[in-house]
Amino acid sequence: MIVRTRFAPSPTGPLHMGGVRTALYAYLFAKQHKGQFILRIEDTDQNRYVPGAEEYIIEALTWCNIIPDEGVSFGGTHEPYRQSERKSKGYYQQYAEQLISSGHAYYAFDKTEELDAARKQAEASGNQGWQYDSKTRGAMQNALSLSADDVQKRIATNEAHVIRLKVEPDQHITFNDMIRGDVTFESNLVDDKVLIKADGMPTYHLAHVVDDIMMDITHAIRGEEWLPSAPAHILIYQYLGLKDKMPRYAHLPLLLKPEGNGKLSKRDGDRLGFPVFPLEWKDPATSEVSSGYREKGYYAQGFVNMLAFLGWNPGTEKEIFSMDELIESFTFERVHKAGARFDPEKAKWFNEQYLRMENDADLAQRFIPLIKKQLKISDHRSTFQYAIAAINLLKERVHFESEFYEKGHYLFEAPSTYDEKVIAKRWNAPAALFLNKLVEVYKSLTTFDAFTCKSSFENLATENGIKPGEVLPLFRMILSGQASGVDLFGMVALLGKEEVLTRINFAVNTLPSVAAD
């Protein structure tokens, strides 16, 4: 048997990180078994269709390197992969009619208002759980309660109607979930689900079953929100006489808010300041922009690694996994059953780990254009040599590549302001005198490396009866404008003699004068 899994999102908006995780697990499982991963677009709800969402889904999966073997925009032997197109081919209608002729489905003519009224009425009499089922369908307008003639007439006159699944009462429905084991439901609690809507489109329930059958899907991996309707899906396979074609199901635990109650939603990201979506998304209707991991500077591999660990772990202490390693290690048995609260801090940590693993040359290559753009410089400071040295000084102090500039801009441009606290505490006559002498000493140096600069600095301080610690913070501040930052003499060596002397002289001349005692 060839393992075939699918990811089947609805194009109703951007794919959120929970969806990406579902796709990831389906992908990992398929790849581990040398099988195929399919992308199917479930666009059966015309009211909720959002332009651009489909493209977004494809781009997001591609960014994450979760590449479908078949699917919308990827082609394949089971085309088409868009349900609206499959509907046009009559696939769903065909299966629905099979269910009708075998007595497992029926036409129903109830109007929305009539259904609402039935619910309201039940509620008024203290019954909260009204559903369309074997107990109530006799009182509704359908092929089981109406005469055959009446039904024929209504259909002939194009009266709006749906097709419902006829669920047999008093049965146990058990299936084995890959994560939860055996799960049992009572058929009395399953309603007569609509299979084909009044607009002729299939509902999710029918459509996914038909497509999974036709696409030879062996394992259906989806979110836990589908668990309550799973018995209806099993019944459809059973009534179709196709139980042997039924995939194994895995219902994934949900991603929960970092704080408070409930599942992770778009609003949490806005409120707590982290992305909920892999890619930035601009709502076409409102023009509202939601941030994305990619645009925030996260590495795709780090994002995927973090996502994989939200609800799954390999049982060892290893946490950094490449996609290939995930493919090798992933199992549904090790997926945790409870919902996982998302922690943005850990997401940052994963990114930091991946940043450390990047090689300096690649980082420098990407850093140079940014420097040129930000500072409009093209001298030695924008060379590969210089960038790589700067990266060396900065690498272990940042979480994201974007921080190289934020935290190291003074390696490329002289400071325009100075830290007031350092001035107040360290700027005095002896310090000014020391700096003037330091300029002379540095001027005479023939080698200007970190070690030489450091030892001559210390020697000069000692000769003048100053503890190096008293002037070091000032020196740093003069060079960078800041009280803290990269290794001081590493910075001195990188800046070079000329720039260091310029910056000292500038400071000595512009800082408020301090009279010598």
Add this chain to the structure above:
RNA sequence: GGCCCGUUCGUCUAGGGGUCUAGGACAUCUCCCUUUCACGGAGGAAACACGGGUUCGAUUCCCGUACGGGCUACCA
């Protein structure tokens, strides 16, 4: 309300009858390194929801309660 699924440090989780003085990671705290900050190193604080069973023994199995989550549409 009903149904289903869950419940180990603040968070993600390991462990599934005795090896548990409950392990790791993130976050947090202390110390070391560093005359800065970070990195790194060492250490600390921090959890088996509760109540009944079963058992010689329960964090682990069963039942109940509590709590959390999901579903309860002609949405997926």
